[in-house]
Amino acid sequence: MDMTVPPIAEVDLGLVFRALADPMRRAVVAELAADPDDAERACSSFAMPVAKSTKTHHWRALREAGLIMQRDAGNGTFVRLRRAEFERRFPGLLATLTALTREVEAAAPST
Amino acid sequence: MDMTVPPIAEVDLGLVFRALADPMRRAVVAELAADPDDAERACSSFAMPVAKSTKTHHWRALREAGLIMQRDAGNGTFVRLRRAEFERRFPGLLATLTALTREVEAAAPST
DNA sequence: CCAGAGGTACGATGGATGTCGTACCCGAAA
DNA sequence: TTTCGGGTACGACATCCATCGTACCTCTGG
Helix, strand or coil: CCCCCCCHHHCCHHHHHHHHHCHHHHHHHHHHHCCCCCCCEEHHHCCCCCCHHHHHHHHHHHHHCCCEEEEECCCCEEEEECHHHHHHHCCCHHHHHHHHHHHHHHHCCCC | CCCCCCCHHHCCHHHHHHHHHCHHHHHHHHHHHCCCCCCCEEHHHCCCCCCHHHHHHHHHHHHHCCCEEEEECCCCEEEEECHHHHHHHCCCHHHHHHHHHHHHHHHCCCC
16 A cells, blocks of 8 residues: 655645544544654554544545554554644644644543 | 524534635635734625635535624625634634645745 | 454445536615 | 626536445464
8 A cells, every 4th residue: 555645745734624624533633643742653542433444544534634644564554643744834733623622522521 | 595603612623624624715714814803894805716606605614614704785795704702612723724824825826 | 374453445325515507686876 | 677796595416525345465373
């Protein structure tokens, strides 16, 4: 497969908003952005109650929106937020998303 | 028609991102948000190179996303950003959008 | 070697979406 | 009164999108 990530300069804001419009993808990004250390995480460690192929679809959407990058470990796949690049391209967006998501979680506690 | 605007508390972030994913709608919102006085503007004063019915479609999308409110003046329709309410519901989003749009305009000067 | 977990690719499907044209409505100007 | 600009409603259409199932791949652990 093509784990290649688009150059951050070529990423369109429309793509980003479209990617963040989906609740499941938004939750994933929020979860990644919530970690200040930007640790690499296993894709399988995210709660995504959909079919495997649908997960692949969502990861690709996030990848093509420039939000994440992925590493194929033969077995399992790992994901990391492209925080620095993304922040340089769209300053403030990640912070805003984090803040907004916090609010939503406070309003509708699922944990 | 139904110019009624949804209660800001019922507006979903997904709807907002979906609304802002479209370049034409994003441009309109950015133009509205760029005015610190939040002046009411005629809908016809926006450059939207699409059919009349398509314009209606876009205004509705923005209305249902809680971003704007409209006033029907019999003749012509007027629009105003729901800045205060929106800011209270999704703090920072409008500011971020304004900043990002400024960057885009600087990169691709159309004026 | 074989089973299973994690993932991709492909095809299908139902629903949303952006776009248009047409018909129609209302108010202002000629 | 007729015309025109601005707008809505409705129907049509092509496309996109989220979802799924199936087939297949690659490691790891029995």
